[in-house]
Amino acid sequence: MHLYQNKKDTLLYLLYVFPIILVFSKFLAEILILVTLCYLILFNKKVTFQIIKKDFFFKSFLVYICILIILSFFSADILPSLKRSVSYFRFIFFIIFIKYFFLTNEKRFINFLLITSLFLIILSLDIFFQFFNGKDILGHPSVSEGKRNSGFFGDEFIAGGYIVLFFFPCLLLSNINKYKNIILFLIIIFPTTIVITGERSSLFLMFLGLILSLPLLIRDKRLSIALISSLILMTLTINFSSNVNNRIIQTTISQVTKGFDNKYFQNKEFVKEYDENSINNKKNRIGFLNSGWGAHILTAVEIWRDYPIYGSGLKTFRKLCSNEKYEKIKSLNFKNRCATHPHQIYFEILSETGVIGFFSIIIIFIIILNRMFKILIVNKKEYSSILVLFTPIIIKLWPLTTTGSFFSNYNLILLSFFIGFVLSLENLDINKLTKFS
Structure with missing residues (x-):
């Protein structure tokens, strides 16, 4: 044409x-x-x-x-x-x-x-x-x-x-x-x-x-x-x-393996704020999930669980992430769980558009890849x-x-x-x- x-x-x-x-x-x-x-x-x-x-x-x-x-x-x-x-x-x-x-x-x-x-x-x-x-x-x-x-x-x-x-x-x-x-x-x-x-x-x-x-x-x-x-x-x-x-090297290794750098635990204010019980309860075996990125993703998962079929709505992660119930995520960075988006497109799509939106966009991606x-x-x-x-x-x-x-x-x-x-x-x-x- x-x-x-x-x-x-x-x-x-x-x-x-x-x-x-x-x-x-x-x-x-x-x-x-x-x-x-x-x-x-x-x-x-x-x-x-x-x-x-x-x-x-x-x-x-x-x-x-x-x-x-x-x-x-x-x-x-x-x-x-x-x-x-x-x-x-x-x-x-x-x-x-x-x-x-x-x-x-x-x-x-x-x-x-x-x-x-x-x-x-x-x-x-x-x-x-x-x-x-x-x-x-x-x-x-x-x-x-x-x-x-x-x-x-x-x-x-x-x-x-x-x-x-x-x-x-x-x-x-x-x-x-x-x-x-x-x-x-x-x-x-x-x-x-x-x-x-x-x-x-x-x-x-x-x-x-x-x-x-x-x-x-x-x-x-x-x-x-x-x-x-x-x-x-x-x-x-x-x-x-x-x-x-x-x-590129040191910070990345620390964040991926531990989530937090050891210096956080040497900071008295940090330990006082989180307290030892909180640290033990929140620490995830997967170091990445203790990082800020991990906290965003875990929060997105919890939002999806609350809105599994239809999602919470486009661009709503930034509004819902501050809800106190999402402090329960198992991440040392739970206090830093909020951002404008989850920093991972598939978790963003899942949390904001639910199962319906997620599988709909996956079909679009498959069509593109097929072409x-x-x-x-x-x-x-x-x-x-x-x-x-x-x-x-x-x-x-x-x-x-x-x-x-x-x-x-x-x-x-x-x-x-x-x-x-x-x-x-x-x-x-x-x-x-x-x-x-």
């Missing part, structure tokens, strides 16, 4: 810089999404609704949003849950817009990856500057004695996750000789950039992405050398920077290139890590973007992408 009649439409080409817009202004990113919705409804209504009608994924996504709306009426806070669930209709149109922007246009696809690669280099260099200088070029300071650096993101510590998501698709450019040096440089600085952001879950997901990218990286000697160099640079940074070492599998089978000769393009979705859906809020606008914008990005591959000539010149 031909969705865009005017190839010179300025709106289309704003998608080239959409990842950059998302960094500097989430408000402008939201405006762009609303504009795409209006564009499709006002100028391409007939074709757009034909796409929704014929494509099983879009029909399923539409049903899922309707389920969220119905679940909102069973929410612990009905109006906010209802307003949020209704607003998710915009993501259906955004995914369609993204898919058909890249559809059958390999040059547009490559240009997007090139612009994104250059911006990732600029963002990474800004984070390095912030690490060494104490402030980035916009004046945003490092935090926690240089352990946390987020560059252009300011006081939002999400730069590592952002770079991880957009980096791996850019590896496709390594197949194009004139762009290879850009990718080689990006590979060299990428792991160390993630390390100095201090985002440990992003570091874990980086290694997951590198494993998926190995078939592409090891088939080229220069890429292999760049990867080895990058890992050496990352290791040296961890070993010779006490702040980085403390954040990805079919693309991989059709293009099995280019599987190494396909894997790097799929990596953002795999990372976003990976269950064994702490995460941001699944229902936040920022994360849903990213997920919607990459779903549209991946679905466009169904009609692109992958061979042209990997041999583009």
Whole structure:
């Protein structure tokens, strides 16, 4: 189907810089999404609704949003849950817009990856500057004695996750000789950039992405050398920077194995507040569950037990977690159990949408993964290139890590973007992408 009649439409080409817009202004990113919705409804209504009608994924996504709306009426806070669930209709149109922007246009696809690669280099260099200088070029300071650096993101510590998501698709450019040096440089600085952001879950997901990218990286000697160099640079940074070492290694080991660092128990005020009986009753054999993350997850589980079928409602974790009855969770961090979300998407989905919402979204995820599998089978000769393009979705859906809020606008914008990005591959000539010149 031909969705865009005017190839010179300025709106289309704003998608080239959409990842950059998302960094500097989430408000402008939201405006762009609303504009795409209006564009499709006002100028391409007939074709757009034909796409929704014929494509099983879009029909399923539409049903899922309707389920969220119905679940909102069973929410612990009905109006906010209802307003949020209704607003998710915009993501259906955004995914369609993204898919058909890249559809059958390999040059547009490559240009997007090139612009994104250059911006990732600029963002990474800004984070390095912030690490060494104490402030980035916009004046945003490092935090926690240089352990946390987020560059252009300011006081939002999400730069590592952002770079991880957009980096791996850019590896496709390594197949194009004139762009290879850009990718080689990006590979060299990428792991160390993630390390100095201090985002440990992003570091874990980086290694997951590198494993998926190995078939592409090891088939080229220069890429292999760049990867080895990058890992050496990352290791040296961890070993010779006490702040980085403390954040990435020591603190992580302590939190995962004990939940609390031993220094907590040497603090008389801490012991007095918790008292020995409380400590013995709350201590969990699994150290991770004694950490703040563990307390969030255990609280989410208890909320789900109170609202097993329909869930407590979208974005209600932040309101319910302070309930005194959730102090009974078996975690030394029970007093720190509250946050805006449980820091794990699957427990967030389960607690806020219940069994109905949980299994509904799992069906959506299965549909997406099935479409990805079919693309991989059709293009099995280019599987190494396909894997790097799929990596953002795999990372976003990976269950064994702490995460941001699944229902936040920022994360849903990213997920919607990459779903549209991946679905466009169904009609692109992958061979042209990997041999583009």
